[in-house]
Amino acid sequence: DSGVTQTPKHLITATGQRVTLRCSPRSGDLSVYWYQQSLDQGLQFLIQYYNGEERAKGNILERFSAQQFPDLHSELNLSSLELGDSALYFCASGRRLNEQFFGPGTRLTVL
């Protein structure tokens, strides 16, 4: 158990819908990272937050947005969902540079 929690574990929804994935980092970790793992693209970095501020952006679609709240938990919002958004979404957190502890992931299925 990494100490990073993600909810929900599984999410099934329809095209065009909007969902919110939640991540609670390990106690004391200021950095939160979001990743997408799909069958065809593998693991991809989406976005990093550090103490509430966006630090780095990767291959995140405009339909996706994220934020980190004052209590350091983070949410990833996915809207206008498409079939291709079906994937595992991982959150990771860390305290020091190059340290990342991964959550168990949220499996999103878009029908």
Add this chain to the structure above:
Amino acid sequence: KNEVEQSPQNLTAQEGEFITINCSYSVGISALHWLQQHPGGGIVSLFMLSSGKKKHGRLIATINIQEKHSSLHITASHPRDSAVYICAVRGISNFGNEKLTFGTGTRLTIIP
């Protein structure tokens, strides 16, 4: 060509064999990670390297910065080592952030 290439893509070995998984990258990096993804999907960070060699139990990771190459070795392999092993790099240009670029992974199966 991907920035991070792993080989082999799939590897099947007998229990007890010495395993080597390779990772080559094409950009300057500040750090390289080895990750393990279990069949259930969970990801564990095994090593972070910026130079030299690290050892943890039966796992050894090495990196050669000049050759842009890293290897992950498993000694006395066991069926519980069966997993996907993923290499990821943090580029030099990513100072101040920790964007990782991932390889496609090596699926390792250890047969009892």
